[in-house]
Amino acid sequence: MINENKPVIGLSCGDINGIGLELIIKTVGDTRLLEMCTPVIFASNKVLNFYRKSLPDINFNFSTIKDSSRVNHKQVNLYNCWEEEVAVSPGLLNDTGGKYAVLSLVTAAQALKEGKLDGLVTAPIHKKNTHSEEFNFTGHTPYLKNLFEVPDVVMLMVAENMRVALVTEHVAVKDISSFITKENIISKLQILNNALKKDFGIDKPKIAVLGLNPHAGDEGLVGTEEEEIIKPAIKEAKHKDIFCFGPYSADAFFARGQYEKFDAVLAMYHDQGLIPFKSLATGEGINYTAGLTGIRTSPDHGVAFDIAGKNKADEASFREAIFKCIDIINARKEYANQHKNPLKKISAAFVANARDEKITEE
Structure with missing residues (x-):
C-alpha cells in the first residue's frame, strides 16, 4: 500500500557532466526507497535517459510531472527543468554543465522554499562553471542562505x-x-x-x-x-x-x-x-545546511569528473544524504509535537533521567 504521507524529497542533478545523475539513478533505482519517501528529480528526460542507458543493470523507471506539487507516490518523479537538446560530455568541465546544474538547483530550491518539497538533496556542482554574474555564489550553502533570506x-x-x-x-x-x-x-x-x-x-x-x-x-x-x-x-x-x-x-x-x-x-x-x-x-x-527553514543535505564529495560516465561512482554517501534528510524531517516534526504538548516532552525527559539513573546504579 502506497503511503501518500511520505516526505517528498527533491533531488537536484548537479553538473550534468559529473557523477550526479549516475548517483541519483543508482540510489532511486532501489525501489525500497519508495517505501520511505517520494523522490522528485530536477533535470530533463533526455539527460536522465542518457545516463540510464549507461547503467543497464539498474531497473530504473520514472514518471514525468509538470507540477512539482503534484507527484506520483508510486514512482520516482522527474520534473523537466528544460526541454531543449543538451550535449552531455561526461568528465568535461564546461559552461553547459554549469548552466544546467544551476537551473536544476534553482528550480528545486524554489520548490523547497514554496513548500512543494519536504526536503532537498543536492548532487555536486563545480564552482568554476557555476559562478557567474547571474549566480554570484561560491556554492550551494551561500545560495540557499540568500534564497531563504536568513x-x-x-x-x-x-x-x-x-x-x-x-x-x-x-x-x-x-x-x-x-x-x-x-x-x-x-x-x-x-x-x-x-x-x-x-x-x-x-x-x-x-x-x-x-x-x-x-x-x-x-x-x-x-x-x-x-x-x-x-x-x-x-x-x-x-x-x-x-x-x-x-x-x-x-x-x-x-x-x-x-x-x-x-x-x-x-x-x-x-x-x-x-x-x-x-x-x-x-x-x-x-553535508547539512543548518539554519534554513527548509531542509537540505548533500553527499560529502564533489563532481568526480575522472570517473563520470564510467559506472564507477559509489552512491553510498548520496543514499545516506537522503536518509539523513528524512531523519531530520521526522526530528523536526517530533520537536514541534513535543513543544505543542509540554507533557510529552516532560515525560520523555523523565524516561531519559530514569534510564541514566539506572545505568549509574548498575
Whole structure:
C-alpha cells in the first residue's frame, strides 16, 4: 500500500557532466526507497535517459510531472527543468554543465522554499562553471542562505561518530582571520545548538570549539585570536545557555579522540574541520545546511569528473544524504509535537533521567 504521507524529497542533478545523475539513478533505482519517501528529480528526460542507458543493470523507471506539487507516490518523479537538446560530455568541465546544474538547483530550491518539497538533496556542482554574474555564489550553502533570506547558516558535516561545523567555508586561507569575529562565532554556535536540538533530537547539546592558531595560540604567543575573540565568544555563548567549551588545539583534539565526548565540533575554517572529518568519520558522511527553514543535505564529495560516465561512482554517501534528510524531517516534526504538548516532552525527559539513573546504579 502506497503511503501518500511520505516526505517528498527533491533531488537536484548537479553538473550534468559529473557523477550526479549516475548517483541519483543508482540510489532511486532501489525501489525500497519508495517505501520511505517520494523522490522528485530536477533535470530533463533526455539527460536522465542518457545516463540510464549507461547503467543497464539498474531497473530504473520514472514518471514525468509538470507540477512539482503534484507527484506520483508510486514512482520516482522527474520534473523537466528544460526541454531543449543538451550535449552531455561526461568528465568535461564546461559552461553547459554549469548552466544546467544551476537551473536544476534553482528550480528545486524554489520548490523547497514554496513548500512543494519536504526536503532537498543536492548532487555536486563545480564552482568554476557555476559562478557567474547571474549566480554570484561560491556554492550551494551561500545560495540557499540568500534564497531563504536568513541572516546566517552553518555548514555541518555529519557522520555516525562525529559532527563538524564550520565558521568559515570556501574562503582563501589568507582571508580566514578576517572572518573570525566574536559575532560570527556566536552566530554559528546559536545555529548549531538549535540544529542539534531540533534536527538531531539532542536535548542538551555539548559543543567543542577549536582554536584558530597552532596550539590554540599558546596563550597569545602564537596569535591572539583565541584570547581576544574566541574565548570571549565562548563565554558569551554560555550566557545564552549554549553548552560549549574550548578553544581546543585542533591537532591534539582530533588525535586524542576528544571529539567523541561532544555532540558537535565548531572548526574555524574549511580544512581544519574537513580533513579530520574525512579521515576519522565512520559510515558515510554527508553535508547539512543548518539554519534554513527548509531542509537540505548533500553527499560529502564533489563532481568526480575522472570517473563520470564510467559506472564507477559509489552512491553510498548520496543514499545516506537522503536518509539523513528524512531523519531530520521526522526530528523536526517530533520537536514541534513535543513543544505543542509540554507533557510529552516532560515525560520523555523523565524516561531519559530514569534510564541514566539506572545505568549509574548498575
